[in-house]
Amino acid sequence: MRPDPRSPDPRSLGPRSPGAETAAPYPDTFYSRTLADARRRPALTGRVSVECAVIGAGFAGVFTALSLARAGMRVALIEAQAVGWGASGRNGGFVSDGFASGAAAIRRRVGAAQAEALQALSSEGVEILRHEIATLAIAGADPVPGILRLRRYDRSEDLRADATPEAPYLDQAAIRRHLETARYKHGIAERTAFHIHPLNTLRALVAEVERLGGLVFEQSPVTGADLDGPLKVLTTPAGRIEAPRVVLATGGYTGPLVPRLRRAILPIATYVMLSEPAPDLLAQAIRTRMAVGDDRRAGDYYRLVQDGTRLLWGGRITTHAASPAGIGRALRAEMLGVYPQLGPLKTDLVWSGLMAYARHRMPQIGPLQPGVWHVTGFGGHGLNTTAIGGRVTAEAILGTSDRVALFAPFGLDWAGGPVGLAAAQATYWALQVQDWWRERKEA
Numbered sequence: 001m002r003p004d005p006r007s008p009d010p011r012s013l014g015p016r017s018p019g020a021e022t023a024a025p026y027p028d029t030f031y032s033r034t035l036a037d038a039r040r041r042p043a044l045t046g047r048v049s050v051e052c053a054v055i056g057a058g059f060a061g062v063f064t065a066l067s068l069a070r071a072g073m074r075v076a077l078i079e080a081q082a083v084g085w086g087a088s089g090r091n092g093g094f095v096s097d098g099f100a101s102g103a104a105a106i107r108r109r110v111g112a113a114q115a116e117a118l119q120a121l122s123s124e125g126v127e128i129l130r131h132e133i134a135t136l137a138i139a140g141a142d143p144v145p146g147i148l149r150l151r152r153y154d155r156s157e158d159l160r161a162d163a164t165p166e167a168p169y170l171d172q173a174a175i176r177r178h179l180e181t182a183r184y185k186h187g188i189a190e191r192t193a194f195h196i197h198p199l200n201t202l203r204a205l206v207a208e209v210e211r212l213g214g215l216v217f218e219q220s221p222v223t224g225a226d227l228d229g230p231l232k233v234l235t236t237p238a239g240r241i242e243a244p245r246v247v248l249a250t251g252g253y254t255g256p257l258v259p260r261l262r263r264a265i266l267p268i269a270t271y272v273m274l275s276e277p278a279p280d281l282l283a284q285a286i287r288t289r290m291a292v293g294d295d296r297r298a299g300d301y302y303r304l305v306q307d308g309t310r311l312l313w314g315g316r317i318t319t320h321a322a323s324p325a326g327i328g329r330a331l332r333a334e335m336l337g338v339y340p341q342l343g344p345l346k347t348d349l350v351w352s353g354l355m356a357y358a359r360h361r362m363p364q365i366g367p368l369q370p371g372v373w374h375v376t377g378f379g380g381h382g383l384n385t386t387a388i389g390g391r392v393t394a395e396a397i398l399g400t401s402d403r404v405a406l407f408a409p410f411g412l413d414w415a416g417g418p419v420g421l422a423a424a425q426a427t428y429w430a431l432q433v434q435d436w437w438r439e440r441k442e443a
């Protein structure tokens with residue numbers, strides 16, 4: 001039967017955001033094309049007083065504001081663009097425990113006991129997201145359980161040692177039941193991890209902040225900040241907010257507002273592509289709805305989306321703006337290196353986003369000066385860590401716990417400016433070479 005040309009194809013993407021009447025002005029991504037709720041928020045005008053002003057409406061700012069609003073505090077979220085416009089609305093959607101800095105590096109810096117406490121916080125972050133999606137019944141969050149963490153070379157001891165009943169070890173035969181490729185040798189199935197549509201999730205959390213009485217302003221870049229007195233004053237092009245408390249949650253888009261914060265962050269770009277709908281072709285390669293990531297330093301991560309009809313594939317990092325077309329070709333080459341059978345698969349969209357990295361690769365969460373907190377530096381592992389980062393910051397502001405002190409050893413070290421960026425790019429290339437060499441040697 002021929003399809004009725006008037007009925008929309010459920011696999012087609014929605015309108016491109018910037019030109020659409022209802023969608024917010026997001027970059028063109030899978031997520032902005034599949035918004036469950038496209039409401040816009042007003043820009044800040046005039047003078048507003050609140051008990052706490054949060055700058056940046058990514059997950060870090062939104063989780064902080066949500067915890068404060070739940071405790072009865074009058075909060076305002078001030079966003080330069082649109083809620084979730086930054087990394088939070090463009091990412092891979094993988095939710096798993098841990099931090100961007102590996103467990104071993106954390107142990108070396110703070111010792112085993114504090115590393116264990118931090119690991120527990122990172123798991124709590126996973127549960128916060130799971131809980132919010134379930135209890136708020138978030139439309140379009142589309143949580144799907146399971147992430148396969150796979151290794152491309154032939155050594156398994158540490159993976160076997162890490163395996164637990166919730167995260168069983170997989171040998172190559174077990175992997176091949178899910179994935180039609182010989183590229184992966186070993187892995188772990190993280191059953192408590194899951195993946196989501198991050199932008200729909202974030203927008204629903206913002207709606208909850210509003211339901212609790214919070215104010216949300218879009219298209220309102222904070223261009224001035226007087227943070228020294230007991231009453232802080234933030235200015236935007238058309239308004240001003242006064243509050244005794246301010247939280248800076250500006251991620252990889254942190255500008256010169258607070259130079260010390262800007263100097264502590266390296267903005268690193270990373271990339272995602274989305275395939276055309278091709279369920280039959282994709283089924284020749286990927287037979288699981290679990291997400292997949294390999295354990296190289298900046299490895300591939302991918303998952304099927306839109307009911308398994310499209311492939312969302314992420315990877316690569318750069319410290320300079322790279323052309324999406326060139327990066328799209330590089331991501332495609334990576335994909336074909338794993339699944340040559342996907343040769344005919346076309347790419348519909350490629351996009352990028354900026355992550356905030358500290359030199360120590362841990363979140364930077366804590367007091368900046370009296371009445372001012374920073375919640376940033378979540379790197380490429382931001383979904384669980386922003387959730388717990390926002391919660392512990394709110395607890396510190398409310399005086400209900402000092403769990404934020406666990407992050408104190410990871411301060412606002414100078415990230416090295418342009419030299420730091422060049423060093424980060426060189427380190428990434430060096431690690432890529434090491435990964436390539438190890439794969440060849442141990443395959």
Ligand SMILES: Cc1cc2nc3c(=O)[nH]c(=O)nc-3n(C[C@H](O)[C@H](O)[C@H](O)COP(=O)(O)OP(=O)(O)OC[C@H]3O[C@@H](n4cnc5c(N)ncnc54)[C@H](O)[C@@H]3O)c2cc1C
Nearest residue numbers: 056058060080086087088091092093094222251353382383
């Ligand atoms: C492509 C990509 C894939 C990723 N994949 C994953 C993944 O699968 N799993 C995972 O855990 N993590 C992933 N990450 C990392 C994760 O998305 C981030 O760590 C996390 O979203 C950071 O949240 P944030 O709130 O700190 O920053 P952001 O989401 O970037 O939010 C910061 C906000 O602050 C606003 N802002 C900045 N300056 C001002 C100002 N002066 N005034 C007002 N507003 C301002 C910006 O407009 C922005 O909206 C990925 C990141 C990228 C880019």
